[in-house]
Amino acid sequence: MLLKAQWVLPISKKPIEDGAVVVEGSKIKAVGKYKRLLGRFPDEEVVDFGKAIILPGFIDIHTHLEYSIFRGLLDDLSYADWKIQLTMKSAGLKKGDWELSAHIGALEALQSGITTIADITGSGASLKAAKDAGLRGVIYYEVADMDHTKVPQIIVDAEKTISRWNDMVSGTNLIIGLAPHSPYTVSPPLYKKASEWARQTKLKMCTHLAGSKAEYDFVKFGSGVLPNEYWDLMGWGDILWQPTGVSPVKYLEEWGVFDGGDVLAVHCVQVNEADIDILKKYDVSVAHCPRCNAKLGMGIAPLPSFAHRNLKVGLGTDSPASNNTMDIFDEMRIGVLLQRGVKGSFDFTAEDFVRMATLGGAEAINMESEVGSLDPGKQADIVVVDMSHSHQTPAREPYSALVYTANQENVVLTMVAGKTLYRDGVYATLDEQAILEKSEPIRKRLKLE
Ligand SMILES: [Zn+2]
Numbered sequence: 001m002l003l004k005a006q007w008v009l010p011i012s013k014k015p016i017e018d019g020a021v022v023v024e025g026s027k028i029k030a031v032g033k034y035k036r037l038l039g040r041f042p043d044e045e046v047v048d049f050g051k052a053i054i055l056p057g058f059i060d061i062h063t064h065l066e067y068s069i070f071r072g073l074l075d076d077l078s079y080a081d082w083k084i085q086l087t088m089k090s091a092g093l094k095k096g097d098w099e100l101s102a103h104i105g106a107l108e109a110l111q112s113g114i115t116t117i118a119d120i121t122g123s124g125a126s127l128k129a130a131k132d133a134g135l136r137g138v139i140y141y142e143v144a145d146m147d148h149t150k151v152p153q154i155i156v157d158a159e160k161t162i163s164r165w166n167d168m169v170s171g172t173n174l175i176i177g178l179a180p181h182s183p184y185t186v187s188p189p190l191y192k193k194a195s196e197w198a199r200q201t202k203l204k205m206c207t208h209l210a211g212s213k214a215e216y217d218f219v220k221f222g223s224g225v226l227p228n229e230y231w232d233l234m235g236w237g238d239i240l241w242q243p244t245g246v247s248p249v250k251y252l253e254e255w256g257v258f259d260g261g262d263v264l265a266v267h268c269v270q271v272n273e274a275d276i277d278i279l280k281k282y283d284v285s286v287a288h289c290p291r292c293n294a295k296l297g298m299g300i301a302p303l304p305s306f307a308h309r310n311l312k313v314g315l316g317t318d319s320p321a322s323n324n325t326m327d328i329f330d331e332m333r334i335g336v337l338l339q340r341g342v343k344g345s346f347d348f349t350a351e352d353f354v355r356m357a358t359l360g361g362a363e364a365i366n367m368e369s370e371v372g373s374l375d376p377g378k379q380a381d382i383v384v385v386d387m388s389h390s391h392q393t394p395a396r397e398p399y400s401a402l403v404y405t406a407n408q409e410n411v412v413l414t415m416v417a418g419k420t421l422y423r424d425g426v427y428a429t430l431d432e433q434a435i436l437e438k439s440e441p442i443r444k445r446l447k448l449e
Helices: 034-040 065-070 079-090 095-111 125-133 148-168 188-201 213-221 226-234 248-254 273-281 290-295 303-308 328-341 350-364 398-404 432-448
Strands: 002-008 016-024 027-033 046-048 052-056 058-063 114-121 136-143 174-180 204-209 263-267 285-288 313-315 382-386 411-416 419-423
Touching (some): 002 034, 002 382, 016 052, 027 034, 058 313, 065 095, 065 125, 079 213, 079 226, 114 125, 114 411, 125 136, 125 148, 136 204, 174 188, 188 204, 204 248, 285 350, 290 328, 303 328, 328 398
Parallel strands (some): 174 204
Antiparallel strands (some): 016 027
16 A cells, blocks of 8 residues: 655655555565655555645553543542542442453544553553553553552552563563552562563563652651542551652652553653753653643653653643543643743754654664664554645645644544544444444543532
């Protein structure tokens, strides 16, 4: 199949005007000027997208597909209050509800041109939805508990669950990782044990880190809402928590969490220069979630400092519970605007943010040899963004058009490993109507609780 459009953005190379991509099976066979490729591959079926951009599928390196049912239910709250409300509302969900919720997220991912996710799930619902949808990615099994005595049992359960999940992802484009949730929900021995085990078994690791000021105050000073109201809610009120006197990043370094490599740290807003040195020292990648961080009042991550250290940084939409869509275009746009409008930084261009949402994300989860750019031999994870609408006209520069004018409704094709999963509003693998209809009764119940 030969896909052609006004623009092809390989990301690894300069944009190609009147470009094309040849897909053979699950992989990219060739990328270049349409006329030249037509000469080389005269028998290929040509699909012409016209005034559109063909680019690698977006890589969303922080998602919780299973939280999608909470969209719009937890607005206008600070991070700690949001977390308390999310925890309380979550208690009202049954297994089937989580799965339905995750399927809503999978629908939106495909509609937004997201082909790879790095998702944290406690229930496994995200795994089921990502598998059903045909998405690629890393599904991290979440562990969280402040009770030190429970560590051995949690590890035993994690081993069993991950073994089962590994069987479930056999033959798919998904792999399983491990996610100790965050410094305020994971005890030091659980962090230590989990990261040792991940290191021994070569599991990818992910953790929320240095997100909110509430988390920072919790770790360093032992104060704030988290060790009080939130811990009481979780039944951890009797557990002693000693202030550590250090930043969240330093704290996790001291417990050996970064020792094994292949660690993805989510948020990294409350970090200073010494913290960023630590992240660099252990080659920790960062999931940058600018919209979620802004909406929950967490702050703005110091992207220029990440860039100066050459940290691996990708974009994450987090979850509709906080953000409220998985629109990766909004994430890029707001990400760059926050750097300009609040930080006064012109360090980042539209092109930088498109790279962050594609190849940068692939590098952050160490999958850049497979995905993230349009290069022969890589997986055919491809999206096409229509550029023919009035809000995009005239469009002369494709990076500018993607970041400053496009939105998820403009995605017309989402392909993973050569398979078309979404085309012109139609899903190949998911029953959109059934999923959306079933969501209403669950949502009504949650609203009442
Ligand atoms: Zn998260």
